[in-house]
Amino acid sequence: MPHDPELLAEVKAWLSRAREDVAIAEFEFTATPPFTNDITFHAQQAVEKALKGFLALHGVPFRKTHNLVELGHACCELDASLEPLLREAAPLSEYAWRFRYPGDPTEAPAEEAQSALGVARAVLGAVLSRVPFEARP
Numbered sequence: 001m002p003h004d005p006e007l008l009a010e011v012k013a014w015l016s017r018a019r020e021d022v023a024i025a026e027f028e029f030t031a032t033p034p035f036t037n038d039i040t041f042h043a044q045q046a047v048e049k050a051l052k053g054f055l056a057l058h059g060v061p062f063r064k065t066h067n068l069v070e071l072g073h074a075c076c077e078l079d080a081s082l083e084p085l086l087r088e089a090a091p092l093s094e095y096a097w098r099f100r101y102p103g104d105p106t107e108a109p110a111e112e113a114q115s116a117l118g119v120a121r122a123v124l125g126a127v128l129s130r131v132p133f134e135a136r137p
Helices: 005-028 036-057 068-078 080-096 110-128
Strands: none
Touching: 005 036, 005 110, 036 068, 036 080, 036 110, 068 080, 080 110
């Protein structure tokens, strides 16, 4: 059954933004030293936007939130096979605010940033594999 072109465009927009966040995070690793705080933020954002794109495809409303547990739960109701990966992604929720403001801790360790980016890549890939080709950026 063909999908509505407007819906596909919305999903593609979410996934394009998610892909952009991954690309930004990858680029930030090229700096010396890498911008690890921003890498973790963009990793969280990539997961958030990928999940919102998946929910949009299925007509599931979502509120404005950075909570990956909430979004992940809604996605798992649609596709339970996502659960192990989204459990791994859930801790990235805190990167929406952690390391973004003055105070402790002040810098994300490089290993933590690399791990967060790896999870973001995996979530984006999993979502892309579950959406119609026309909705992929």
